Amino acid sequence: xxxxxxxxxxxxxxxxxxxxxxxxxxxxxxxxxxxxxxxxxxxxxxxxxxxxxxxxxxxxxxxxxxxxxxxxxxxxxxxxxxxxxxxxxxxxxxxxxxxxxxxxxxxxxxxxxxxxxxxxxxxxxxxxxxxxxxxxxxxxxxxxx
Amino acid sequence: xxxxxxxxxxxxxxxxxxxxxxxxxxxxxxxxxxxxxxxxxxxxxxxxxxxxxxxxxxxxxxxxxxxxxxxxxxxxxxxxxxxxxxxxxxxxxxxxxxxxxxxxxxxxxxxxxxxxxxxxxxxxxxxxxxxxxxxxxxxxxxxxxxxxxxxxxxxxxxxxxxxxxxxxxxxxxxxxxxxxxxxxxxxxxxxxxxxxxxxxxxxxxxxxxxxxxxxxxxxxxxxxxxxxxxxxxxxxxxxxxxxxxxxxxxxxxxxxxxxxxxxxxxxxxxxxxxx
Numbered sequence: 526x527x528x529x530x531x532x533x534x535x536x537x538x539x540x541x542x543x544x545x546x547x548x549x550x551x552x553x554x555x556x557x558x559x560x561x562x563x564x565x566x567x568x569x570x571x572x573x574x575x576x577x578x579x580x581x582x583x584x585x586x587x588x589x590x591x592x593x594x595x596x597x598x599x600x601x602x603x604x605x606x607x608x609x610x611x612x613x614x615x616x617x618x619x620x621x622x623x624x625x626x627x628x629x630x631x632x633x634x635x636x637x638x639x640x641x642x643x644x645x646x647x648x649x650x651x652x653x654x655x656x657x658x659x660x661x662x663x664x665x666x667x668x669x670x
Numbered sequence: 671x672x673x674x675x676x677x678x679x680x681x682x683x684x685x686x687x688x689x690x691x692x693x694x695x696x697x698x699x700x701x702x703x704x705x706x707x708x709x710x711x712x713x714x715x716x717x718x719x720x721x722x723x724x725x726x727x728x729x730x731x732x733x734x735x736x737x738x739x740x741x742x743x744x745x746x747x748x749x750x751x752x753x754x755x756x757x758x759x760x761x762x763x764x765x766x767x768x769x770x771x772x773x774x775x776x777x778x779x780x781x782x783x784x785x786x787x788x789x790x791x792x793x794x795x796x797x798x799x800x801x802x803x804x805x806x807x808x809x810x811x812x813x814x815x816x817x818x819x820x821x822x823x824x825x826x827x828x829x830x831x832x833x834x835x836x837x838x839x840x841x842x843x844x845x846x847x848x849x850x851x852x853x854x855x856x857x858x859x860x861x862x863x864x865x866x867x868x869x870x871x872x873x874x875x876x877x878x879x880x881x882x883x884x885x886x887x888x889x890x891x892x893x894x895x896x897x898x899x900x901x902x903x904x905x906x907x908x909x910x911x912x913x914x915x916x917x918x919x920x921x922x923x924x925x926x927x928x929x930x931x932x933x934x935x936x937x938x939x940x941x942x943x944x945x
Contacts, residue, residue, distance in 0.1 A: 528912075548681065548684065548685060551747060552684070552688060554929030555685060555688055555689050556688070556692075557691065559692040559693075559695075559696060562696055563695070563696060563699065563862065574711045574714070576716065577714070577715060577719075577856035594818070594825060595721070595725070595807060595818045595820060595825070596718065596721070596780070596805065597718075597804070597805055598805070598821065611812065612753045633820075633821055633823050634818065634819075634820050634821070634823045634824070635826050635890055635891075635894070636823075636825050
């Protein structure tokens with residue numbers, strides 16, 4: 526009887542309620558905050574770095590030449606954009622390498638992209654090469670003013 | 671006993687402990703991701719930057735050898751080549767070690783006119799990288815040409831002196847480098863000096879030359895060289911063939927004369943100099 530009375534008294538008591546509620550809230554905030562941080566960090570998508578490569582562009586007759594001069598080998602599905610007098614044209618590397626260079630499915634040192642672009646005498650030409658995998662521009666040049 | 675029971679029942683500092691455990695876990699996860707994803711990217715970029723530096727330094731090497739060959743005087747020039755890369759701070763990984771060698775009789779040039787043949791065995795200077803992440807590259811100086819090689823392919827980065835005059839007459843300059851025993855190899859990490867000293871030059875005239883044969887490990891580069899020289903615009907008819915030892919350029923039709931200059935230059939690459 527005495528014990529039941531004590532329990533009843535304890536139930537009615539509101540001592541330490543604030544501390545308990547505060548502790549639970551702090552725990553909840555801490556756990557949820559760190560869960561969000563943990564998930565954010567774990568799911569960071571590793572950014573594919575822009576490849577370090579030396580490309581050299583030039584003009585030979587009515588062809589635009591892009592030569593791989595060392596560095597990382599590149600995929601053949603990379604693109605290059607030629608702008609002639611403000612008109613943009615997009616090309617795929619694969620289409621303008623010779624058969625020997627296509628064999629290994631890579632654009633490697635010494636291999637040249639030869640892109641015929643018609644009569645370009647006296648025209649303003651700029652060129653950008655885009656690496657599709659890293660979605661980055663790996664070369665930009667004004668090759669004829 | 672009572673104190674221990676009291677301590678176990680106590681919830682003082684509970685939030686602090688939980689937060690500390692979470693923070694430590696988070697730090698471990700973050701550092702793990704940095705180590706496995708970002709550090710390799712940093713190191714690859716660092717190695718690529720080092721390759722750019724070596725490319726520039728080898729261009730200086732060719733320039734210096736060309737100058738010594740042109741002035742033909744008893745002079746010496748020193749340049750510096752950087753081998754290896756430093757590790758990145760905090761993580762302490764990524765140190766690489768490279769090699770620089772002077773190779774004897776690693777390349778040869780033979781010029782003949784059917785009756786007489788001139789053959790020259792030449793020394794080469796070769797840098798080879800041992801990168802951890804970036805593609806391994808070699809820079810080679812042979813017979814006056816600067817060649818870059820990677821993944822089994824090669825490309826000409828600087829050509830030797832080769833010109834055509836009067837449509838059929840050719841001038842060709844070859845630089846032969848030699849070294850002394852003990853001064854041929856530098857390997858590891860650091861910046862090493864290359865000491866180059868002019869020795870002598872010899873001239874040869876080959877009338878009605880018919881063949882230029884190059885024994886080399888880099889036939890692609892030499893093929894590019896012969897395809898891009900003024901030979902294209904001369905009156906000489908020629909074909910370039912791959913051979914088991916390199917390439918062969920055969921001339922036909924009206925033949926010209928070739929003036930060949932061979933410049934001998936001594937190189938020392940290890941620390942200290944032998945007089």
